[in-house]
Amino acid sequence: MHPQPPRRTTHAYGTPRNLLVYDRWGRFGRPVVLLHGLRYDRTMWWPLAAELGDGVSAVAVDLPGHGQSAARDDCGAGDLAHDLAMLVNSLDLRRAPILIAHAESARLAETFAERYVTHRVITVGCGDPESLDDVPELYRQFAVPRQNPDLLDGYREWLAEPLPRSTHLGAEHFPHLRDPAGFAALLLTMR
Incomplete structure:
Protein backbone atom coordinates (compact mmCIF):
# COMPACT_ATOMS: atom_id res chain seq x y z
CA MET A 1 0.00 0.00 0.00
CA HIS A 2 1.38 3.39 -1.03
CA PRO A 3 0.95 6.46 1.17
CA GLN A 4 -1.64 8.93 -0.12
CA PRO A 5 -0.69 12.57 -0.66
CA PRO A 6 -2.31 15.07 1.68
CA ARG A 7 -5.74 16.17 0.54
CA ARG A 8 -5.02 19.84 1.23
CA THR A 9 -1.76 21.41 0.23
CA THR A 10 -0.62 24.97 0.93
CA HIS A 11 1.18 27.08 -1.67
CA ALA A 12 2.38 30.63 -2.32
CA TYR A 13 2.23 32.55 -5.58
CA GLY A 14 3.80 35.88 -6.55
CA THR A 15 6.62 38.01 -5.26
CA PRO A 16 7.10 39.26 -1.69
CA ARG A 17 5.16 42.44 -2.65
CA ASN A 18 2.14 40.66 -4.11
CA LEU A 19 2.35 37.26 -2.44
CA LEU A 20 -0.88 35.26 -2.33
CA VAL A 21 -1.01 32.15 -0.14
CA TYR A 22 -3.59 29.52 -1.00
CA ASP A 23 -4.70 26.01 -0.16
CA ARG A 24 -5.58 23.51 -2.84
CA TRP A 25 -7.67 20.35 -2.85
CA GLY A 26 -7.76 18.08 -5.90
CA ARG A 27 -6.10 18.54 -9.26
CA PRO A 64 -3.74 40.57 0.78
CA GLY A 65 -3.16 41.32 4.45
CA HIS A 66 -5.22 38.31 5.53
CA GLY A 67 -3.89 34.99 6.78
CA GLN A 68 -0.43 34.51 5.31
CA SER A 69 -0.70 36.74 2.23
CA ALA A 70 1.40 39.91 2.12
CA ALA A 71 -0.32 43.17 3.06
CA ARG A 72 -0.66 45.91 0.42
CA ASP A 73 -1.34 49.62 0.66
CA ASP A 74 -3.94 49.46 -2.09
CA CYS A 75 -6.12 46.41 -2.72
CA GLY A 76 -8.09 47.63 -5.72
CA ALA A 77 -10.39 44.98 -7.16
CA GLY A 78 -8.89 45.38 -10.65
CA ASP A 79 -5.33 44.70 -9.53
CA LEU A 80 -6.40 41.79 -7.34
CA ALA A 81 -8.50 40.31 -10.15
CA HIS A 82 -5.39 40.38 -12.35
CA ASP A 83 -3.27 38.70 -9.65
CA LEU A 84 -5.99 36.10 -9.09
CA ALA A 85 -6.17 35.42 -12.84
CA MET A 86 -2.40 34.92 -12.96
CA LEU A 87 -2.64 32.52 -10.00
CA VAL A 88 -5.48 30.54 -11.62
CA ASN A 89 -3.58 30.43 -14.92
CA SER A 90 -0.46 29.12 -13.18
CA LEU A 91 -2.45 26.18 -11.79
CA ASP A 92 -3.12 24.90 -15.32
CA LEU A 93 -6.74 24.11 -14.45
CA ARG A 94 -7.91 24.14 -18.12
CA ARG A 95 -11.53 25.05 -17.30
CA ALA A 96 -13.26 28.27 -16.34
CA PRO A 97 -13.58 28.51 -12.56
CA ILE A 98 -16.59 28.90 -10.33
CA LEU A 99 -15.84 31.76 -7.96
CA ILE A 100 -17.48 31.59 -4.55
CA ALA A 101 -17.20 34.89 -2.73
CA HIS A 102 -18.02 35.60 0.89
CA ALA A 103 -19.35 39.07 1.76
CA GLU A 104 -17.13 41.91 0.45
CA SER A 105 -15.09 39.64 -1.81
CA ALA A 106 -18.13 39.64 -4.13
CA ARG A 107 -16.62 42.82 -5.57
CA LEU A 108 -13.42 40.95 -6.48
CA ALA A 109 -15.35 38.01 -7.94
CA GLU A 110 -17.50 40.27 -10.12
CA THR A 111 -14.47 42.22 -11.33
CA PHE A 112 -12.73 38.95 -12.16
CA ALA A 113 -15.80 37.73 -14.08
CA GLU A 114 -15.97 40.97 -16.10
CA ARG A 115 -12.38 40.53 -17.28
CA TYR A 116 -11.74 36.78 -17.43
CA VAL A 117 -13.61 33.67 -18.47
CA THR A 118 -15.65 32.44 -15.52
CA HIS A 119 -18.14 29.59 -15.29
CA ARG A 120 -20.18 31.19 -12.50
CA VAL A 121 -19.95 33.66 -9.61
CA ILE A 122 -21.69 32.74 -6.38
CA THR A 123 -21.86 34.98 -3.32
CA VAL A 124 -22.65 33.97 0.23
CA GLY A 125 -23.13 35.88 3.44
CA CYS A 126 -23.70 39.32 1.95
CA GLY A 127 -25.49 40.68 4.98
CA ASP A 128 -24.80 41.49 8.58
CA PRO A 129 -23.32 38.58 10.52
CA GLU A 130 -25.97 36.70 12.44
CA SER A 131 -25.73 34.63 15.53
CA LEU A 132 -23.56 31.57 15.10
CA ASP A 133 -26.06 29.39 16.99
CA ASP A 134 -26.92 27.49 13.80
CA VAL A 135 -23.26 26.85 12.96
CA PRO A 136 -22.13 23.56 14.50
CA GLU A 137 -19.69 24.07 17.35
CA LEU A 138 -16.93 22.33 15.40
CA TYR A 139 -17.11 24.97 12.61
CA ARG A 140 -17.57 28.16 14.65
CA GLN A 141 -13.81 28.73 14.79
CA PHE A 142 -13.89 29.37 11.02
CA ALA A 143 -16.52 32.12 11.39
CA VAL A 144 -14.61 34.46 13.70
CA PRO A 145 -13.36 37.68 12.05
CA ARG A 146 -9.87 38.93 12.91
CA GLN A 147 -9.88 42.32 14.61
CA ASN A 148 -7.40 44.49 12.76
CA PRO A 149 -8.74 47.99 11.99
CA ASP A 150 -5.67 48.89 9.85
CA LEU A 151 -6.48 46.04 7.50
CA LEU A 152 -9.47 47.86 5.99
CA ASP A 153 -7.38 50.87 4.86
CA GLY A 154 -6.20 49.02 1.75
CA TYR A 155 -9.77 48.03 0.90
CA ARG A 156 -11.32 51.53 0.81
CA GLU A 157 -12.56 50.99 -2.76
CA TRP A 158 -14.39 47.82 -1.71
CA LEU A 159 -16.21 49.58 1.11
CA ALA A 160 -17.25 52.69 -0.85
CA GLU A 161 -19.97 51.08 -2.97
CA PRO A 162 -22.78 48.58 -2.43
CA LEU A 163 -21.95 44.96 -3.13
CA PRO A 164 -22.82 43.52 -6.54
CA ARG A 165 -25.69 41.05 -6.76
CA SER A 166 -24.59 37.85 -8.44
CA THR A 167 -25.99 34.40 -7.77
CA HIS A 168 -26.58 34.46 -4.06
CA LEU A 169 -26.91 31.21 -2.15
CA GLY A 170 -28.29 30.99 1.32
CA ALA A 171 -30.05 33.56 3.44
CA GLU A 172 -27.75 32.78 6.34
CA HIS A 173 -24.42 34.46 6.84
CA PHE A 174 -22.34 31.24 6.77
CA PRO A 175 -24.30 28.66 4.75
CA HIS A 176 -21.06 26.83 3.90
CA LEU A 177 -20.34 26.35 7.63
CA ARG A 178 -23.89 25.63 8.77
CA ASP A 179 -24.04 22.59 6.46
CA PRO A 180 -20.78 22.00 4.54
CA ALA A 181 -21.93 18.69 3.04
CA GLY A 182 -25.26 20.14 1.86
CA PHE A 183 -23.60 23.23 0.42
CA ALA A 184 -21.01 21.07 -1.37
CA ALA A 185 -23.79 18.91 -2.84
CA LEU A 186 -25.51 22.04 -4.16
CA LEU A 187 -22.26 23.29 -5.73
CA LEU A 188 -21.61 19.96 -7.39
CA THR A 189 -24.89 20.30 -9.28
CA MET A 190 -23.58 23.57 -10.80
CA ARG A 191 -20.37 22.34 -12.33
Whole structure:
Protein backbone atom coordinates (compact mmCIF):
# COMPACT_ATOMS: atom_id res chain seq x y z
CA MET A 1 0.00 0.00 0.00
CA HIS A 2 1.38 3.39 -1.03
CA PRO A 3 0.95 6.46 1.17
CA GLN A 4 -1.64 8.93 -0.12
CA PRO A 5 -0.69 12.57 -0.66
CA PRO A 6 -2.31 15.07 1.68
CA ARG A 7 -5.74 16.17 0.54
CA ARG A 8 -5.02 19.84 1.23
CA THR A 9 -1.76 21.41 0.23
CA THR A 10 -0.62 24.97 0.93
CA HIS A 11 1.18 27.08 -1.67
CA ALA A 12 2.38 30.63 -2.32
CA TYR A 13 2.23 32.55 -5.58
CA GLY A 14 3.80 35.88 -6.55
CA THR A 15 6.62 38.01 -5.26
CA PRO A 16 7.10 39.26 -1.69
CA ARG A 17 5.16 42.44 -2.65
CA ASN A 18 2.14 40.66 -4.11
CA LEU A 19 2.35 37.26 -2.44
CA LEU A 20 -0.88 35.26 -2.33
CA VAL A 21 -1.01 32.15 -0.14
CA TYR A 22 -3.59 29.52 -1.00
CA ASP A 23 -4.70 26.01 -0.16
CA ARG A 24 -5.58 23.51 -2.84
CA TRP A 25 -7.67 20.35 -2.85
CA GLY A 26 -7.76 18.08 -5.90
CA ARG A 27 -6.10 18.54 -9.26
CA PHE A 28 -8.84 17.74 -11.76
CA GLY A 29 -12.42 18.66 -12.48
CA ARG A 30 -14.15 22.03 -12.37
CA PRO A 31 -12.00 24.64 -10.59
CA VAL A 32 -13.69 26.28 -7.61
CA VAL A 33 -11.97 29.42 -6.30
CA LEU A 34 -12.99 30.32 -2.73
CA LEU A 35 -12.68 33.98 -1.66
CA HIS A 36 -13.19 34.98 1.96
CA GLY A 37 -14.66 38.28 3.15
CA LEU A 38 -12.69 41.04 4.83
CA ARG A 39 -11.22 40.16 8.23
CA TYR A 40 -11.44 36.41 7.56
CA ASP A 41 -8.94 34.11 5.85
CA ARG A 42 -8.81 31.03 3.67
CA THR A 43 -9.41 28.68 6.60
CA MET A 44 -13.12 29.64 6.58
CA TRP A 45 -13.45 27.40 3.50
CA TRP A 46 -11.74 24.28 4.87
CA PRO A 47 -14.94 22.43 5.92
CA LEU A 48 -16.59 23.04 2.54
CA ALA A 49 -13.50 22.19 0.47
CA ALA A 50 -13.09 18.91 2.35
CA GLU A 51 -16.65 17.98 1.33
CA LEU A 52 -16.27 18.80 -2.38
CA GLY A 53 -14.46 15.57 -3.14
CA ASP A 54 -12.31 14.66 -6.09
CA GLY A 55 -14.63 16.01 -8.79
CA VAL A 56 -13.34 19.56 -8.37
CA SER A 57 -10.07 21.38 -7.90
CA ALA A 58 -10.74 23.76 -5.00
CA VAL A 59 -8.47 26.73 -4.30
CA ALA A 60 -8.93 28.90 -1.17
CA VAL A 61 -6.91 32.13 -1.38
CA ASP A 62 -5.84 34.49 1.42
CA LEU A 63 -6.57 38.04 0.25
CA PRO A 64 -3.74 40.57 0.78
CA GLY A 65 -3.16 41.32 4.45
CA HIS A 66 -5.22 38.31 5.53
CA GLY A 67 -3.89 34.99 6.78
CA GLN A 68 -0.43 34.51 5.31
CA SER A 69 -0.70 36.74 2.23
CA ALA A 70 1.40 39.91 2.12
CA ALA A 71 -0.32 43.17 3.06
CA ARG A 72 -0.66 45.91 0.42
CA ASP A 73 -1.34 49.62 0.66
CA ASP A 74 -3.94 49.46 -2.09
CA CYS A 75 -6.12 46.41 -2.72
CA GLY A 76 -8.09 47.63 -5.72
CA ALA A 77 -10.39 44.98 -7.16
CA GLY A 78 -8.89 45.38 -10.65
CA ASP A 79 -5.33 44.70 -9.53
CA LEU A 80 -6.40 41.79 -7.34
CA ALA A 81 -8.50 40.31 -10.15
CA HIS A 82 -5.39 40.38 -12.35
CA ASP A 83 -3.27 38.70 -9.65
CA LEU A 84 -5.99 36.10 -9.09
CA ALA A 85 -6.17 35.42 -12.84
CA MET A 86 -2.40 34.92 -12.96
CA LEU A 87 -2.64 32.52 -10.00
CA VAL A 88 -5.48 30.54 -11.62
CA ASN A 89 -3.58 30.43 -14.92
CA SER A 90 -0.46 29.12 -13.18
CA LEU A 91 -2.45 26.18 -11.79
CA ASP A 92 -3.12 24.90 -15.32
CA LEU A 93 -6.74 24.11 -14.45
CA ARG A 94 -7.91 24.14 -18.12
CA ARG A 95 -11.53 25.05 -17.30
CA ALA A 96 -13.26 28.27 -16.34
CA PRO A 97 -13.58 28.51 -12.56
CA ILE A 98 -16.59 28.90 -10.33
CA LEU A 99 -15.84 31.76 -7.96
CA ILE A 100 -17.48 31.59 -4.55
CA ALA A 101 -17.20 34.89 -2.73
CA HIS A 102 -18.02 35.60 0.89
CA ALA A 103 -19.35 39.07 1.76
CA GLU A 104 -17.13 41.91 0.45
CA SER A 105 -15.09 39.64 -1.81
CA ALA A 106 -18.13 39.64 -4.13
CA ARG A 107 -16.62 42.82 -5.57
CA LEU A 108 -13.42 40.95 -6.48
CA ALA A 109 -15.35 38.01 -7.94
CA GLU A 110 -17.50 40.27 -10.12
CA THR A 111 -14.47 42.22 -11.33
CA PHE A 112 -12.73 38.95 -12.16
CA ALA A 113 -15.80 37.73 -14.08
CA GLU A 114 -15.97 40.97 -16.10
CA ARG A 115 -12.38 40.53 -17.28
CA TYR A 116 -11.74 36.78 -17.43
CA VAL A 117 -13.61 33.67 -18.47
CA THR A 118 -15.65 32.44 -15.52
CA HIS A 119 -18.14 29.59 -15.29
CA ARG A 120 -20.18 31.19 -12.50
CA VAL A 121 -19.95 33.66 -9.61
CA ILE A 122 -21.69 32.74 -6.38
CA THR A 123 -21.86 34.98 -3.32
CA VAL A 124 -22.65 33.97 0.23
CA GLY A 125 -23.13 35.88 3.44
CA CYS A 126 -23.70 39.32 1.95
CA GLY A 127 -25.49 40.68 4.98
CA ASP A 128 -24.80 41.49 8.58
CA PRO A 129 -23.32 38.58 10.52
CA GLU A 130 -25.97 36.70 12.44
CA SER A 131 -25.73 34.63 15.53
CA LEU A 132 -23.56 31.57 15.10
CA ASP A 133 -26.06 29.39 16.99
CA ASP A 134 -26.92 27.49 13.80
CA VAL A 135 -23.26 26.85 12.96
CA PRO A 136 -22.13 23.56 14.50
CA GLU A 137 -19.69 24.07 17.35
CA LEU A 138 -16.93 22.33 15.40
CA TYR A 139 -17.11 24.97 12.61
CA ARG A 140 -17.57 28.16 14.65
CA GLN A 141 -13.81 28.73 14.79
CA PHE A 142 -13.89 29.37 11.02
CA ALA A 143 -16.52 32.12 11.39
CA VAL A 144 -14.61 34.46 13.70
CA PRO A 145 -13.36 37.68 12.05
CA ARG A 146 -9.87 38.93 12.91
CA GLN A 147 -9.88 42.32 14.61
CA ASN A 148 -7.40 44.49 12.76
CA PRO A 149 -8.74 47.99 11.99
CA ASP A 150 -5.67 48.89 9.85
CA LEU A 151 -6.48 46.04 7.50
CA LEU A 152 -9.47 47.86 5.99
CA ASP A 153 -7.38 50.87 4.86
CA GLY A 154 -6.20 49.02 1.75
CA TYR A 155 -9.77 48.03 0.90
CA ARG A 156 -11.32 51.53 0.81
CA GLU A 157 -12.56 50.99 -2.76
CA TRP A 158 -14.39 47.82 -1.71
CA LEU A 159 -16.21 49.58 1.11
CA ALA A 160 -17.25 52.69 -0.85
CA GLU A 161 -19.97 51.08 -2.97
CA PRO A 162 -22.78 48.58 -2.43
CA LEU A 163 -21.95 44.96 -3.13
CA PRO A 164 -22.82 43.52 -6.54
CA ARG A 165 -25.69 41.05 -6.76
CA SER A 166 -24.59 37.85 -8.44
CA THR A 167 -25.99 34.40 -7.77
CA HIS A 168 -26.58 34.46 -4.06
CA LEU A 169 -26.91 31.21 -2.15
CA GLY A 170 -28.29 30.99 1.32
CA ALA A 171 -30.05 33.56 3.44
CA GLU A 172 -27.75 32.78 6.34
CA HIS A 173 -24.42 34.46 6.84
CA PHE A 174 -22.34 31.24 6.77
CA PRO A 175 -24.30 28.66 4.75
CA HIS A 176 -21.06 26.83 3.90
CA LEU A 177 -20.34 26.35 7.63
CA ARG A 178 -23.89 25.63 8.77
CA ASP A 179 -24.04 22.59 6.46
CA PRO A 180 -20.78 22.00 4.54
CA ALA A 181 -21.93 18.69 3.04
CA GLY A 182 -25.26 20.14 1.86
CA PHE A 183 -23.60 23.23 0.42
CA ALA A 184 -21.01 21.07 -1.37
CA ALA A 185 -23.79 18.91 -2.84
CA LEU A 186 -25.51 22.04 -4.16
CA LEU A 187 -22.26 23.29 -5.73
CA LEU A 188 -21.61 19.96 -7.39
CA THR A 189 -24.89 20.30 -9.28
CA MET A 190 -23.58 23.57 -10.80
CA ARG A 191 -20.37 22.34 -12.33
